[in-house]
Amino acid sequence: MARLSRGDPSLLRRLNVVAVLRSLYDAGELTLTELVKASEVSRPTVEEIIADLEEQGLVVEVTVQPGAPRPVGRPAKRYRFRENAGCLAGLDIGPHKVLCLVSDLRGEIVGSARVDVRPEMSAAQRLAAAHSAVKEATGGRRVRVLGVGTTGIVSAGKVVRSDRLPDWEGVDLVAELGSGRPYPVLAGNDTKLATLAEHWRGAAHDTGDVIYLLVGRSISVGVLLGGKIHKGYNGGAGEIGVLRQLGWHTALDGFLSYGKDDPASGPSSEAAKRVFDAVRAGDPGAAAIVQAFVADLATGVAATVLTVDPQLVVIGGGLSQAGDLLAEPLRAELARLCLFPVQVETSVLGDESVALGAVRLALDHVEAELFGVAGAVGRPGGEV
Known part of the structure; x- marks a missing residue:
């Protein structure tokens, strides 16, 4: 994600990076001149930041499509935020289904997978179904964050109470779903995540x-x-x-x-x-x-x-x-x-509410990485 460039740890530098990246994130695409105006950052600094963000894969220059009208004179450079520079996965692990929704870095859903399960399944079987759903839904995309919602009370990424799935109690979701993987896992209660989804995109x-x-x-x-x-x-x-x-x-x-x-x-x-x-x-x-x-x-x-x-x-x-x-x-x-x-x-939102809330949880984490002025982000084991 967006990082401080060239060893410069100053707060001003971080503020400038955030201003440029946020302007592109909100606007879709901008010319260099428009980006200078929107971010209120000097042109030389914007150019330097853009070069860094391009190197990180978060920003790309927009090329003129073949056959598109060309302006008179030298065309202005245009840039856009690369929402496909990785994906976010939201997982709903329930008694009867495991559902994974995948979004781009703006939260738009781009993939899904569902696996039917049974309440009497062991925790190992349910976790295997979860791994399968994530693999199918992400389809080889680079996962930035995995959000997980499940029945029971979840604390520090672990299911501490689960009346509906007795074998589920004590399962460390962060360890089971994140071990050996290059992305953080954030876990929460299914109802709370469904509430988050409803606030994000529902009634x-x-x-x-x-x-x-x-x-x-x-x-x-x-x-x-x-x-x-x-x-x-x-x-x-x-x-x-x-x-x-x-x-x-x-x-x-x-x-x-x-x-x-x-x-x-x-x-x-x-x-x-x-x-x-x-x-x-x-x-x-x-x-x-x-x-x-x-x-x-x-x-x-x-x-x-x-x-x-x-x-x-x-x-x-x-x-x-x-x-x-x-x-x-x-x-x-x-x-x-x-x-x-x-x-x-x-x-x-139907039966996608929990998985959608898990996507929102993951997106909150990514936005904190991208736009957090102090550079502080959530840690693996974050929850709702």
Whole structure:
């Protein structure tokens, strides 16, 4: 990544490098004259910095395409940031799937791979699936950072609690996925990373205080405060589902009974779809299932809303497919239970939210390397 040039460690030099690189990153491409103006750095210094950044592979001169109109006189040199100078990988390791999304250095998704897994798999088998997904998705590209999201409480890159995958507890994700590889691994809880994704590219974009519900085969909560994920002292913020009195561990059983799915596996997306399709068709039994589910869900959500006072509640995970069939009754219940009405929306990110949040985690690390004035960056084992 961008480094201090030619042994010059001065703060001014670093500020100039950041100003030039940020200008190109934000603008796409600029002439040398435009770059001098945008960065407010002298032309000789810009030229020197550009030469260094070209050497590092982060900047490239834009060549005139064959057949393109040529300006009169000598054409001005143009430069652009090389977003393909490596890639970022975001990995979602769950009970039923391992999903890897790959982005360029601007965060645009350029590849993906999915491997189906089972809850009863050993940690070694699940890690093998993760390695396979990363290899397939990256396709030989140079990986700059790998972000990882998984179920359970993650601290210092290690899964310290995991109720859904007992064999997963104690797994050091940084060591297992980063050992012998030339890139850092950053690990975090899946719900918190899904919350990060929702703030980045979902319903919570540009919203500072958010409660995110990951509702699929289980229910969990992510909390965003002031635009930042709230982790808590032990990394367990939002884990209110462990309170058996809330009934969240049985709240989804109605979908199973209607869809006749195996209760041990948790409600499939097909079972939930059947229920909501039946609601749309006017089935009172299906409507009663949704009503009971919302009543169970609302108590825990209301407690969190009353504690945090968010601008927005986002429903993510598999049941977000229900849209307003779930959002409207939850909105009504929260209005009844809480001091102030709260906006409730459903996510449009689908089952890619965790992997997308892992990409965002990796991108935050890269941006700190590129644009951090002090040159300080996250360390392997960083987390959300």
